[in-house]
Amino acid sequence: MKVVAIIPARYGSTRLPGKPLAEIGGKPMIVRVYERAVNIPAIERVIVATDDERIASHVQAMGGECLLTHPDHPSGTDRVAEVARRIGMSSGDMVVNIQGDQPLLDPNPVSSVIGMLRSREGLVMATAACPLSIREAKNPNRVKVVMDVSGNALYFSRAPIPFDREGIVTDTDHDMSPYLRHLGIYAYRYAFLQKFVSLPPSRLERLEQLEQLRALENGYTIGVVVVDRAPVEVDTKEDLDRVRRIFLGQEIP
Numbered sequence: 001m002k003v004v005a006i007i008p009a010r011y012g013s014t015r016l017p018g019k020p021l022a023e024i025g026g027k028p029m030i031v032r033v034y035e036r037a038v039n040i041p042a043i044e045r046v047i048v049a050t051d052d053e054r055i056a057s058h059v060q061a062m063g064g065e066c067l068l069t070h071p072d073h074p075s076g077t078d079r080v081a082e083v084a085r086r087i088g089m090s091s092g093d094m095v096v097n098i099q100g101d102q103p104l105l106d107p108n109p110v111s112s113v114i115g116m117l118r119s120r121e122g123l124v125m126a127t128a129a130c131p132l133s134i135r136e137a138k139n140p141n142r143v144k145v146v147m148d149v150s151g152n153a154l155y156f157s158r159a160p161i162p163f164d165r166e167g168i169v170t171d172t173d174h175d176m177s178p179y180l181r182h183l184g185i186y187a188y189r190y191a192f193l194q195k196f197v198s199l200p201p202s203r204l205e206r207l208e209q210l211e212q213l214r215a216l217e218n219g220y221t222i223g224v225v226v227v228d229r230a231p232v233e234v235d236t237k238e239d240l241d242r243v244r245r246i247f248l249g250q251e252i253p
Contacts (some may be wrong), residue, residue, distance in 0.1 A: 002093040003114060005043045006083050007033055008076030009100040010050040011052040015236055022240055024103050025247035027062075029057055029234060032103035034064045042114045043096065048085040049076075052197050075211060077186075081197040084190055091191035094118070099184045103243055104232045104253055109185055112225040116151075117187045124192035125215055126223040127153070130230050132181035134169055143210060144184040145224060153222040156182055156210050182212075183231055192220070 009020040009030050016022070020030040027035075037046045048059045048066040048236045051073070059066040067086065077097065084095045094117055096110065106151040109128045117126040129145050136142050154159055155161060162178055169176045188196070202217040204210075215222055223225060232253055234240050245251040 001118060002045075002089065002153040003043050003085070004045045004047065004084065004089065004093065005037050005040070005094060005096040005110075006080040006097050007046065007048045007098045007100045008079040009050040009052070009055050010076070010079075011050075011055060016234070016240065019234060019240075020050070020052075021058060021098055022234070024240075026243055028055075028058045029063050030065065030100050030104045031058060033060075033100050033105055034059060035096065036103075036105035036107065037110075038064075040110055042111050046098075047083055047087070047178065048100070049079045051079070057154060069084055076199050077193075077211060081193050084193060086239075089190040091189070092168065093190045095188045095190055095193050097184075097186040097188070099233070101234045102231045102248065103234065106231050107238055109183060109225065109227045109231070113185050113187045116223045116225050117189070122221075122224060123223045125190045125196075126187045126225065127212070128185045128225045128227055129180040130183060130227050131177060132179040134177050134179065136181070137177070137179040140181055145180050145182040147180070147224050151224055151226075153212075153216065153224050156208070156212055158208055158210070180224075180226065182226070183230060195221075 013019045021028045024032050049069050050056055051069050051071040056066045056068055069079045069082050080097050113126045113128050117123055137160040144161050145156050146154045146161050166187050199214055202214045204217055205213040246253050
């Protein structure tokens, strides 16, 4: 099984335009992500998938691999699927979708997701989650996931799930939080990825604006690896400032 990581990178961003090229410690953010991804032992090849010449030129200037994609893809997953098709992957090969806004990419969750998909022959898709505080569970930007006893996703939601009907836990009961935060790391078997992007957006996907629900609604199983903590992501100017301080040694991640 060949394992290829593809990093989708789009120049446009509602909250932080030009985010992939934001300078962090003397290098663009997308380059920082690429450098971390190529050092993950389980990954054999890393490719940046973008529709922007500026991003491509920065990646290629540091010796990285980048492919320009169709400009009208509705999601990063579609961009990843295009690149996977173009490089001639086989049906059982693995595609890892790594988000381009994690300049402090932790290799352990990525390796764990790859390991789950590799070890479970019938599984076509795997992702990751981490514990989430009760207070943070109320934030609709923190996607929650609930799982069955086998570690498979039952549902993803922006709402706090499971619902604490009897008020068993409180904001101060951090160790008792029943919530898991979904992390945007995905591994797919190549054949399934191509099937997935060919399916129309599902009803629940459109309601929640969560693409992974398309897989569940169409009867596919998503394995979930639980890791210790969430990665440091860059969504806002404040996030970017924090990451810059971390690179300067002025703040602990």
